[in-house]
Amino acid sequence: MIKAFNVAYFTASCDSVKDNTGFAEKLELDYPILSDPSGQTAMAYGVVRNANRLFPARRTFFIGKDGRVLAIERGETRTAADQVARTLKKLGVEAAGSASGFGKIVRLDPRFDKLVPPGATIEVLAKGHDWAEGPVWVADDEGGSLLFSDIPRNSVYQWREGWTEAKVWLKPSGYTGVSSYGGEPGCNGLLLDSQRQLVSCEHGDRRVSVMTKNGGKRTLVDNYMGKRLNSPNDACFKSNGDLYFTDPPYGLPKRYDDPRRELDFCGVYRLSKDGKLTLLTKEMTRPNGIAFSPDEKTLYVAQSDPKAAIWRAFPVKADGTLGDSKVFFDATKFVGRMKGLPDGLKVDKAGNLFATGPGGVHVFAPDGTPLGRIDTGEATANCGWGDDGTTLYITADMFLCRVKTKTKGAGWK
Numbered sequence: 001m002i003k004a005f006n007v008a009y010f011t012a013s014c015d016s017v018k019d020n021t022g023f024a025e026k027l028e029l030d031y032p033i034l035s036d037p038s039g040q041t042a043m044a045y046g047v048v049r050n051a052n053r054l055f056p057a058r059r060t061f062f063i064g065k066d067g068r069v070l071a072i073e074r075g076e077t078r079t080a081a082d083q084v085a086r087t088l089k090k091l092g093v094e095a096a097g098s099a100s101g102f103g104k105i106v107r108l109d110p111r112f113d114k115l116v117p118p119g120a121t122i123e124v125l126a127k128g129h130d131w132a133e134g135p136v137w138v139a140d141d142e143g144g145s146l147l148f149s150d151i152p153r154n155s156v157y158q159w160r161e162g163w164t165e166a167k168v169w170l171k172p173s174g175y176t177g178v179s180s181y182g183g184e185p186g187c188n189g190l191l192l193d194s195q196r197q198l199v200s201c202e203h204g205d206r207r208v209s210v211m212t213k214n215g216g217k218r219t220l221v222d223n224y225m226g227k228r229l230n231s232p233n234d235a236c237f238k239s240n241g242d243l244y245f246t247d248p249p250y251g252l253p254k255r256y257d258d259p260r261r262e263l264d265f266c267g268v269y270r271l272s273k274d275g276k277l278t279l280l281t282k283e284m285t286r287p288n289g290i291a292f293s294p295d296e297k298t299l300y301v302a303q304s305d306p307k308a309a310i311w312r313a314f315p316v317k318a319d320g321t322l323g324d325s326k327v328f329f330d331a332t333k334f335v336g337r338m339k340g341l342p343d344g345l346k347v348d349k350a351g352n353l354f355a356t357g358p359g360g361v362h363v364f365a366p367d368g369t370p371l372g373r374i375d376t377g378e379a380t381a382n383c384g385w386g387d388d389g390t391t392l393y394i395t396a397d398m399f400l401c402r403v404k405t406k407t408k409g410a411g412w413k
Helices: 081-090 110-114
Strands: 007-014 027-029 033-035 041-044 057-064 069-075 104-107 123-126 132-138 145-150 155-159 167-170 187-192 198-202 207-211 217-221 235-237 243-247 267-271 277-281 287-292 298-305 308-315 326-330 345-347 353-357 360-364 370-375 380-386 391-396 399-404
Touching (some): 110 370, 123 155, 132 187, 132 391, 132 399, 145 187, 217 267, 235 287, 267 287, 287 345, 287 353, 298 345, 298 353, 308 353, 326 360, 345 380, 360 380, 360 391
Parallel strands (some): 132 380
Antiparallel strands (some): 007 027, 007 057, 033 041, 104 370, 123 399, 132 145, 145 155, 198 207, 207 217, 235 243, 243 267, 267 277, 287 298, 308 326, 345 353, 353 360, 360 370, 380 391, 391 399
16 A cells, blocks of 8 residues: 555455445455554455455545545556556645655575575566466577466566566467456466476466467366366476476356356366376365475475465375375464465575565575565565576566575576
């Protein structure tokens, strides 16, 4: 939320708006607490937070300190800064502060300085997206580029060094139907296979696909024992070529309660190189981000459940299946206090976890000790290594960001 002298304003997602003095029957806020300029809580609405924070329409509400809705700006994405400034001017308000800074680096342990150097900043590379996800670095003869998903827009965007904005690279990205399909139809997690082909976790088409070289997409998997998957979310490869992925219901128009659901659980799966699909566990209520430790003896899985916002660590057996898990870290106490839920994650060469969750990107030692946090100030969806493996690219709501580190991603040479 950006503060002004006597007006607070924030962006929210909603089904409809009655008028400038009240809300419709259902409103889900990106920011649950409204604060006055002194930092004291001026008011708080009774809010049901949605795990993925998105609805078909978005609005920016300008709230007076007495709690009245003074103005509403309508738009498919967040209201642009210049539009906000114009509205504030109309209301006779002088905006306080500026957008020159973005987020902050929170240091909790001296070991963090060896990973994210003192003085490191969060650099914004692109903005204006609906919900950015799945960043993956693609090396090429032009210095490489980053691809990332915008799920509501059903698109994959590309960004290169020197660009001031990202450009549409692929549309549609995750839903190829002709009828409307909820608020999050596009692809989510992106990664490259051993042939450097793009693998996508697709919400609307409810599959994991691969973009073949000089050709179209091929479905890798779309069902378990004849029943359609929920909406594949994120994935990672084991060094032997097996693909591990998560399957929560976020891509379904009505999510867990969608009549299209054919599976009564949210699974973590392995797709072997020979095409065999194995259900590894269904103990997690909302499995999301997924990554291996550098030695591949541990599989980490995020759970984006506000009632149990945790990361689990699974021992990987010799045959590639999973043993009994343990809670690696529990962030439930931060839910509501900081934006976001456990989501995408990556691991560095030393086994440290860079895991998006409440408050940005949490950095954990291999034993689960919190070392620090890259606090974007936004609900943060995912992260991925790029450039020479030392740059961490971050998708945070409408923003694509990066942080230069002193470490290197697992698997990077």
